[in-house]
Amino acid sequence: MEAERPLNVSNEVRAGEYWLKSKVGENCLCIVWKAEHVLSGEVVAVKQIYLYKLNKHLKTCLDCELNFLSSVNHPNIIRLFNVFQAQNCMFLVIEFCPGGNLASYIRQHGRVPEHTARKFIQQLGAGLEILHSCHIIHRDLKPENILLSCLEGEVVLKIADFGLSSNLHPGKYAEKVCGSPLYMAPEVLQFQRYDEKVDMWSIGAILFELLNGYPPFCGRNNVQLLQNIKSCTRLPFSQLIFPELHPDSVELCLKLLSTNPVDRFSFNEFYQHRFLRRKGLGN
Numbered sequence: 001m002e003a004e005r006p007l008n009v010s011n012e013v014r015a016g017e018y019w020l021k022s023k024v025g026e027n028c029l030c031i032v033w034k035a036e037h038v039l040s041g042e043v044v045a046v047k048q049i050y051l052y053k054l055n056k057h058l059k060t061c062l063d064c065e066l067n068f069l070s071s072v073n074h075p076n077i078i079r080l081f082n083v084f085q086a087q088n089c090m091f092l093v094i095e096f097c098p099g100g101n102l103a104s105y106i107r108q109h110g111r112v113p114e115h116t117a118r119k120f121i122q123q124l125g126a127g128l129e130i131l132h133s134c135h136i137i138h139r140d141l142k143p144e145n146i147l148l149s150c151l152e153g154e155v156v157l158k159i160a161d162f163g164l165s166s167n168l169h170p171g172k173y174a175e176k177v178c179g180s181p182l183y184m185a186p187e188v189l190q191f192q193r194y195d196e197k198v199d200m201w202s203i204g205a206i207l208f209e210l211l212n213g214y215p216p217f218c219g220r221n222n223v224q225l226l227q228n229i230k231s232c233t234r235l236p237f238s239q240l241i242f243p244e245l246h247p248d249s250v251e252l253c254l255k256l257l258s259t260n261p262v263d264r265f266s267f268n269e270f271y272q273h274r275f276l277r278r279k280g281l282g283n
Contacts, residue, residue: 014038015091016084018046029053029163034096044081047092051085057176058163062090065162068136069094076127078147078160097158099148102206106143111213111241114249118275121207123157125271128199131159132267137174137195139164141202142183143209168196181222182215186259189226197261200270204256211249212238216257229259248275 013020018035024045025032035046054062069080069092082093099105102120106112112120124146131138138145140161149156164178173193185201187194208216216235219225235253237245252275258264265273 015046015048015086018044018091018093020046020048029058035093043096045094045096047094049090049092050088051090052088061162061164061166064136064165064167066092068131068134068162068165072130072134074127074130075156076123076158077130078158094160095158097147097149097160099150099155101144102146102148102157103143105148106209106213111238112210114211114244114246117207117210117249120157120210121203122276124159124203124206125276127157127159128203128267129271131199132196135167135169136162136165137168138162138199138202139166140179140183141199141206142180143206144180146206181225182218185261186226186229187261189222189229194261196267197264200256200265200267203270204253207249207256208235208237208253211245211253212236212241216253246275248273248278251275
């Protein structure tokens with residue numbers, strides 16, 4: 001489907017059947033717009049990708065993203081409604097999430113109650129189950145790439161931004177270094193080959209941040225970050241909240257944030273863990 005050339009009308013830009021109203025995100029490769037359908041007024045998000053800026057690896061990731069999202073309809077994975085091209089750009093029309101992203105939520109609320117952290121991780125697990133069944137690794141799971149359906153009430157988390165995703169079948173390994181350092185598994189930071197357990201590390205980092213209000217590891221650069229991870233003898237839980245945490249949530253963090261991927265929980269071990277399955281924790 002070819003989009004008409006974007007036109008400037010009342011300081012708005014039109015791409016295909018959509019008015020691009022305002023930017024909600026941007027990097028060197030793409031812009032994400034809040035948009036409205038020209039006729040129906042339906043509010044959506046439109047991801048504008050500059051195709052000429054993509055190398056071979058990123059084009060392969062884009063193909064993986066499109067193939068996966070076009071075949072999936074799950075409440076915890078962002079919906080893809082339409083795809084079209086114009087002016088050396090590809091436009092992905094996806095559902096708009098007025099609740100923003102999990103990073104903004106944590107900045108606003110700080111650490112969340114343990115039962116809320118469990119509910120959020122349960123939802124991420126449900127979305128990851130679909131990825132796992134399709135042999136997809138996300139490779140960039142972080143709070144910025146987890147969107148919220150709303151700000152209040154029954155918040156639904158949705159895994160988004162599959163721009164670095166890849167097919168990886170059991171027993172196979174990837175080697176491309178990609179992701180966001182604060183949520184990147186140590187084997188990736190060390191330029192080693194890796195498998196789907198890199199996503200489990202990222203989930204562990206997100207769970208830790210939900211419980212404490214800050215990521216588990218930091219550093220001025222990737223070298224220092226890796227040194228801090230490797231020299232850690234105990235996870236830096238806030239001593240104000242650690243006595244209040246249930247042992248199950250602490251154990252899950254420890255098992256997900258194991259520096260040795262052999263010892264780190266697999267997806268199935270994570271998804272069947274007591275922390276996600278038990279009742280209580282403030283409910």
